[in-house]
Amino acid sequence: MDEPNTNPLSGSGVVPQEAPPVPGQVPPGEAVGSPASANTSETFVVPASSAPTDNPFIPQGVSSSPSVPRPSMLPRRILMASVFALLLIGLIMLGRFVFGLITGASAVTLSYWGLWENEAIVRPVIADFEASHPKIKIMYVKQSQKQYRERLAAAIARGEGPDVFRFHNTWVPMLRDELATVPAKIMSVAQFNQTFYPVAVADLVGGQAIYGLPLIIDGLGLYYNEDLFAAAGVSTPATWEDVLNMVPKLTVKNGSGITTSAIALGTTGNVEHASDILATMMMQNGVNLREPTGTPAEEALIFYRKFADPSDPVYTWNETLDNSIYAFAMGKVAMILAPSWRAFEIKQINPSIRFKIAPIPQLPGNTITWASYWVEGVNTKSKYQKQAWEFVAYLTGKQAASKLYTEAAKARLFGEPYARIDMASGVAQDPYVGAFIKQAPNSKSFPLASRTFDNGLNDKLITYLMDAVNGVAQGSAASAALQTAAAGFRQVLGSYGLSSSAAPGR
Numbered sequence: 016m017d018e019p020n021t022n023p024l025s026g027s028g029v030v031p032q033e034a035p036p037v038p039g040q041v042p043p044g045e046a047v048g049s050p051a052s053a054n055t056s057e058t059f060v061v062p063a064s065s066a067p068t069d070n071p072f073i074p075q076g077v078s079s080s081p082s083v084p085r086p087s088m089l090p091r092r093i094l095m096a097s098v099f100a101l102l103l104i105g106l107i108m109l110g111r112f113v114f115g116l117i118t119g120a121s122a123v124t125l126s127y128w129g130l131w132e133n134e135a136i137v138r139p140v141i142a143d144f145e146a147s148h149p150k151i152k153i154m155y156v157k158q159s160q161k162q163y164r165e166r167l168a169a170a171i172a173r174g175e176g177p178d179v180f181r182f183h184n185t186w187v188p189m190l191r192d193e194l195a196t197v198p199a200k201i202m203s204v205a206q207f208n209q210t211f212y213p214v215a216v217a218d219l220v221g222g223q224a225i226y227g228l229p230l231i232i233d234g235l236g237l238y239y240n241e242d243l244f245a246a247a248g249v250s251t252p253a254t255w256e257d258v259l260n261m262v263p264k265l266t267v268k269n270g271s272g273i274t275t276s277a278i279a280l281g282t283t284g285n286v287e288h289a290s291d292i293l294a295t296m297m298m299q300n301g302v303n304l305r306e307p308t309g310t311p312a313e314e315a316l317i318f319y320r321k322f323a324d325p326s327d328p329v330y331t332w333n334e335t336l337d338n339s340i341y342a343f344a345m346g347k348v349a350m351i352l353a354p355s356w357r358a359f360e361i362k363q364i365n366p367s368i369r370f371k372i373a374p375i376p377q378l379p380g381n382t383i384t385w386a387s388y389w390v391e392g393v394n395t396k397s398k399y400q401k402q403a404w405e406f407v408a409y410l411t412g413k414q415a416a417s418k419l420y421t422e423a424a425k426a427r428l429f430g431e432p433y434a435r436i437d438m439a440s441g442v443a444q445d446p447y448v449g450a451f452i453k454q455a456p457n458s459k460s461f462p463l464a465s466r467t468f469d470n471g472l473n474d475k476l477i478t479y480l481m482d483a484v485n486g487v488a489q490g491s492a493a494s495a496a497l498q499t500a501a502a503g504f505r506q507v508l509g510s511y512g513l514s515s516s517a518a519p520g521r
Contacts, residue, residue, distance in 0.1 A: 123399050124152040125406060126177040128167065130160055130389065131356070131431075136422045143418065144409050151402045164469045168193060171394055178397040179407060181389050184218045185462040187226050188511045189471050195393040197225035201404045211434055212455045214386040227390035228411040230419075231431035234385040234458050235291055235352045236372040236450040238361070243275070243349040255318075255376045258350075259329055262322075265349040266331040276348040277331040279339035281323025282488070283481045286332070286339050287465070290477040292352050293319050293484065294463040295385040299378045304461045305508065307480070308501045313493040320487050344368060354387060355451050359427050372450045386458035387467075388434065413438060472511055479503035 129137060134155050141153045156177070158166070164186060170176040171193045182190055197207075207225055208216055212232060219226050239251060247264040258278060265277035279286050286292070294304060297315040321327040323334070332348075340357055342348040344364035351357075352375055361368065375384055391410060393403040409415050416438060420430030432451045433442060439455070442448045462472040463480060479500040486496035508514070 122150050122152050123402050124154055125179055125397075125399060125403055127153055127155045127406070128158050128177040128180040129155060130158055130163065130181050132419075132423065133157060133426075136426065137419070139422055140410065140415050140419050143415070144406060148402075148405065148409075151406065153406060160466075160468045162468065162470065164189065164467075164471060171396055174396060176394045176396065178394055178399055178403045180392055180394065181230075182227065182392050183464065183467045183469065183473075184215070184229070184386070184388050184390055184460055185464055185467065185473055186469060186471075187218065188462075188513055189469070190392070191226075193395055194226045195395040195397065195400050195404075197228065198401075198404055201408045202228070210436065212386075212436060212458065214455070214458045214460055215388075215434065218386075218460055219390060227392035228407050229388055229390045229434035230411050230416065231388050232386065232434045232455045232458070233354045233356070233388045233432060233451055234454060235288065235295060235354060235375050235387075236454075237375050238343060238351045238353055238357070238370055238372050240343070240346060240349050241369040241371060243346065247349075251371075251373045252376050253374075255378060258376050262329045262331050271325075273331065273333065273336060275346075276336060276342065277329075278322060278350040279332050279336075279342065279348050280352075281320050281332050282334050283484050284334055285336060287351075287357070288353055289484070290463045290465050290480055291354075291385050291387060293480060294461055295375065295383065298459055298461075299381055299383045301381070304463065305504065306501055307483075307504065308494070308497050312497050316483060316487060316493045316497060320484065323488070340364075343370075355429075355432055355448065358429075358447050362428060371446045374450045374454050382457045384454035384458045386455070386460040387464040388460075411435070417441075472507065475507045476504060479507070 127141075134157060137155050141155060145152060164182070167176065167180060167182070168190065176193070182194075187194065202210070202225065204220055204223055204225060207220060207228075211229055215229050215232075219229070237252070243265060244250070247261070249261045249264055252258045252261060262277040265275070266273065267275035280292065283289050293315065296319055297304060297307060297312055300311045300315045302309070302312045302315060322329055323332045324330055325333070336342055337345070337347060339348065339351050340353065340360060341364060343351045344361040346365075346368065355372070358370075358372065361370070377383070391407045393400055393407060397403050410419075411434070413435065416433055416435060420433070420442075423430035429442075429445060429448050432448050432455075433439065439452045443452050445452075462476050464473050465477065467473045482503075483493075483496040483500040486499070487493055
């Protein structure tokens with residue numbers, strides 16, 4: 016059943032009825048002497064001399080057939096205007112929809128896997144990014160370091176990996192297929208070289224490809240106990256010769272036992288970051304770590320071992336002592352070599368300890384320090400690589416890096432040391448962070464970085480190097496121990512497509 020017309024723009028909704036014809040008048044729509052189907056757009060009337068009309072409202076002598084007006088066009092015009100307006104509105108809405116599709120009107124959500132920072136620290140930086148990029152949302156997920164690399168690679172292989180993720184600087188060979196390269200619009204190789212330290216260029220740049228942007232720089236620093244130094248009357252050592260001279264002054268023995276150690280070196284089981292330390296000593300002595308053999312490598316290995324050799328004059332450490340980090344926190348060892356983040360653990364163990372961090376000792380004329388740091392990368396299978404790189408570029412920029420450092424410093428001693436060269440001056444004098452910033456220009460890296468938990472390149476090479484240390488401790492010649500280590504190195508590097516002459520990141 017048809018509904019009555021209730022559109023307020025089309026009239027009253029009632030169809031007007033025509034008045035009955037006046038006697039002697041041609042009915043509307045019919046012309047005299049013409050069929051009803053004739054043209055009705057004109058009105059024909061009977062001449063005035065025709066028979067008089069009985070209609071009292073028409074004077075005699077006047078035609079009783081006045082002109083019939085044409086039907087009003089106003090309702091039709093209103094209806095047409097309404098339809099046009101509706102069509103116009105529809106076209107505008109369709110245009111906005113299409114424009115939204117083209118410009119990405121709907122927000123994109125990026126998954127970001129982090130490792131060390133709680134969301135409370137990262138969220139203010141993410142909020143700033145989202146405010147300036149309203150079409151991009153960030154979902155931050157803090158991951159456990161245990162089996163992280165393997166879980167990351169497996170998730171990416173399944174097509175379920177994060178858009179943005181953190182990885183270690185030595186992992187490029189293991190994640191080569193998973194790492195998207197930085198678009199030139201985000202950062203060119205020339206810009207990268209000017210922004211970050213040379214070690215990052217060596218680790219992350221291959222030809223014109225950049226595999227990630229570093230947010231932090233870290234490595235090894237010389238932690239020293241201020242109270243023990245003051246009691247022994249010694250100052251911060253600059254060279255390894257200085258360290259040797261300080262050992263007798265800082266070591267306290269009780270018979271054959273060691274009550275207080277000068278420095279934690281020489282063993283593998285209770286010296287944290289032993290592989291980083293020995294690798295640094297070797298590089299300082301001119302060793303090519305891809306082939307750690309020959310006299311310079313043997314000298315470095317013997318030097319490392321002498322601090323735990325009871326027959327050596329600088330004997331100050333052994334396997335019976337506590338873990339080096341705990342021993343330092345409890346004031347049982349005057350010096351350790353460790354990365355910056357160990358300071359938080361030390362302060363948690365003993366809040367009252369007084370310590371500072373200095374650059375690590377050097378050999379005269381050959382300044383080399385250690386680098387072990389984390390990088391922000393983008394999943395090569397991400398559907399939103401453009402947006403992901405926008406986020407990484409923001410995150411590693413000066414404004415975000417500064418805010419992240421500030422937020423972290425609210426919860427602990429300091430934030431992550433800046434990876435950017437142009438931000439070095441802001442923390443170079445800090446008693447904890449300053450040492451790592453000062454060392455960064457001379458730092459080098461190699462896949463002997465401890466505590467990356469990669470179950471891959473680093474952990475496999477570390478096993479061979481620590482076996483060499485233990486071999487010497489058990490009486491093997493340094494040359495024989497290193498020959499075995501070098502054979503293992505060749506096998507591991509080859510399994511990741513790395514020759515003895517290729518840089519680890521290539």
